[in-house]
Amino acid sequence: MPAVDTHAEPRGASAAQDTFPKFLALNATRFADRPAMRHKDLGIWRTWTWREVADEVRAFALGLGELGLQRGDRVAIVGRNRPKLYWSMAAIQAWGGIPVPVYSDSVADEMAYVLEHAGASMAVVEDQEQVDKILSVSDRLPHLAHLIYDEPRGLRDYDHSRLHAFEAVQAKGRKAGEDAAKAAALEAAIAVGKGADLAIILYTSGTTGRPKGVMLSNDNVIISARNGGLFDHLRETEETIAYLPLAWVGDNIFSYAQSYVLGFCVNCPESAETIVEDRREIGMSYAFAPPRVYENLLTQTMVRMEDAGPLKKRMFHHFLGVARQWGEKILNKEPVPLSARLQYALGEVLVYGPLKNRFGFTNIRVGYTAGEAIGPEIFRFFRSLGINLKQLYGQTEASVYITAQPDGEIYADTVGKPNIDVEVKIADNGEVLYRSPGVFVGYYKDPEKTAETKTPDGWVRSGDAGFFDPKTGHLKIIDRAKDVGKLRSGALFAPKYLENKLKFYPNIKEAVAFGQDRDFVTCFLNIDLTAVGSWAERNNVSYGSYQELAGHREVLKMITAHVDEVNRSLAGEPMMAGSQIRRFLVLHKELDADDGELTRTQKVRRGFIADRYLPLVEALFDGSPRGRIRTEVTFEDGRKGVIEGDVEIIDMPVHEATGTAFREAAE
């Protein structure tokens, strides 16, 4: 655990600041004219200082008071990362209300479940799309009294008896603010708030069953945010870009809690499609993203470089070679010969600098990847460019922070050391347990599940199997504890471990491995349409759909080569040699969250997929050369259709186990 640098203690903050509205009041004085939030609107970055944010939040809070918000009321927040939605969190918390962010791409039924379960009395939503969704299920939501929207477009003719524009509520609030009694009531409500009160309820997407509402207190979130800031020496000068779902604990910590606690600026992109451009314009210093964002950046770069001229291509590959050899060593401040330093400096000017500028990583100080394992190639690529990308292991139940990699101790296959104030231990069955100030209060309305997950003395079962690497002292995560199984032969079967190895190939987007209690391991694959599509374009392969490309001879050949490489690498690992992939197929459709095959955070739901594609799973294990299936799919507009597929199953040769087992045999 790194020593706590007391000088990095957030400026002017003390134990008296135990809720977000109190932090906001503090920031409005200590950082009054520093930027708190930016939003690109109509092509221009608009900035709000902390003082202005405090004013906006106050107006909205007073407006909510007029609408009758009470202490303890739950208020749903639905939408993408927009300033007003972040402000509404603080405004709700000012009255002691509890914001409940909901995934904005949820279909109406999923949304209804969360709003119903949370018993939300109000909802603050982004636009007409979300208003429509909620209105369509309003008969299931008897508690929902008011609906407030940010973007008025298309809503002019709606019945406004329960529906309010954000500005209208603020106007109501500003008027109420002239009444000294009402203003004092708000001040009093803020003063009453304390650290033990609930700050937020976050519904976890859950790879199994209905989502659970994780209750986090102000203390949970604020102490975790502060410790996270200390761990990486974050200051009020950081810039981040908020683009991950509001309902995800990571966004709540990085784009809301840490911004309030440390006083740094959060930037909201113009739209979901402009993020790459917006990132470049902002040049964030503190970044957070799931591995797939980094994967996409790398895939896009490689795809575009394929189209570049020969000179540029040679320069690019030459300097990438230099970076691969020396970049990480330079970043880790290891001794490096002068000639390498000079070459790397030249590469910085010609290749790395412009590339980082493209990525928006020019000013990056700390970048995190979490949520899933990141491919070692991808991880090293970014680090070799001089980007301080690190891994973190966290959960909603821990207010994110469990372990993270300290600067200078970076390994592609670990998730780091316990964060400040976090205790981690490994149970006898290999499950990771942790205890920290960030540990959640409980699951909302579900004491049974809470008791299953959290012991009375505060230890939480993470559900993940892992171990501490004796060499580095870092934690390594193998898989979800319940997913780690055995083949019929008794050999270890860790599906996610295999899937991650496969997914590290840019051509493979998703993989689902099967093998529990079977004789051997098989798997489903999804090709990556960007990478394979670009390959198809370069090689004059024409295709009309995902299905057609996925079934193409040459594509299958390419994928077969990847699987073979994975098998060879598995053969080199004594524990894994038994789980080489014997048979696989490329699915005829992309796995999709709308069909329930992925969670909203894009993790595969293995059990669900196994049921849905049962005929294909059977075909994989019974030796038939092809599999046939009909599946129902949900289109983006909610209509259902049927996709029929006839997919080829490919048999793989098994590599002889090398590694330890092999050496033993040789002795």
Next chain:
Amino acid sequence: MRAPSPTDIAAGEVILAVENVSLAFGGVKALTDVSFDIKKGEVRAIIGPNGAGKTSMLNCINGFYHPTEGRITFRGKTRPKMRPYEAAAGGIARTFQNVALFKGMSTLDNIMAGRTLKMNKGFFWQVLRHGPAMAEEIEHRHFVEEIIDFLEIQHIRKVPVGKLPYGLQKRVELGRALAMQPEVLLLDEPMAGMNLEEKEDMCRFILDVSNQYGTTIALIEHDMGVVMDLSDRVVVLEYGRKIADGTPDEVKRDQAVIDAYLGVPH
């Protein structure tokens, strides 16, 4: 986006009337004695089988063709020969069946081009790009940005239009037409060649334009589902003649229309 320039015509009154219009190219009769009207604020569809004269009709309305016979009255004024730029200046904007954008220019520049008629400063001022010309440009840019926001095309703001997929080009073209703040918007097959999702987006934009700004819309479309859902009234052409006119339901039940679309046994 701001409302279009004010007008003395109230919603529901006739803004554009076509009376006994005929159009002939030599011996070929494209239109024969067609009459109908468009009321302010409505969505009016013109449908008909291929070659029925729908596009010719739109071309007459915006002054690209001049009818050989008959009159077109727009906002109470009848002009024997209206030039396209007069139509444009008068508040009629259109999009084309085959996208007609400046392919090498960015989305932003294309939509800015739609503001040309609204610019007051002369060429010299604009070349200088200073003082009043700059102030004017900023004002127009703001308007254009509102359209970009409205049509959700921020991500292609600076992309040359020629590089964009078809569906997006259509959207940019709509944007350019909207930049004129038209009173009447003529859309020639706005959804041709689009996939379902693009069509749905386009429908939403058309309805939003109509609801929010009260813009009168006349559109030609082949997708019957779209026509029936979007339009308030439909006029049906066949071989240059009007064979039906009414609400979508009336038109759907009209025997002449059914015959025109499905054919009659001979």
